[in-house]
Amino acid sequence: xxxRDLVRKLQELGCVLVRHGASHDWYxxxxxxxxxxxxxxxEIHEGLAKSIIK
Numbered sequence: 001x002x003x004r005d006l007v008r009k010l011q012e013l014g015c016v017l018v019r020h021g022a023s024h025d026w027y028x029x030x031x032x033x034x035x036x037x038x039x040x041x042x043e044i045h046e047g048l049a050k051s052i053i054k
Contacts, residue, residue, distance in 0.1 A: 001049040
């Protein structure tokens with residue numbers, strides 16, 4: 001999955017960008033109060049993308 005598609009999906013689910021790390025961006029969902037790092041790679045494996053979306 002492309003990184004931009006994953007970020008778009010996270011934003012549709014209500015996630016917001018919290019901060020930029022060295023090699024990851026952190027997104028948080030205010031409804032569930034969970035945060036998840038998203039790597040800055042152009043291509044993200046499907047399994048990892050599904051794990052991040054959960």
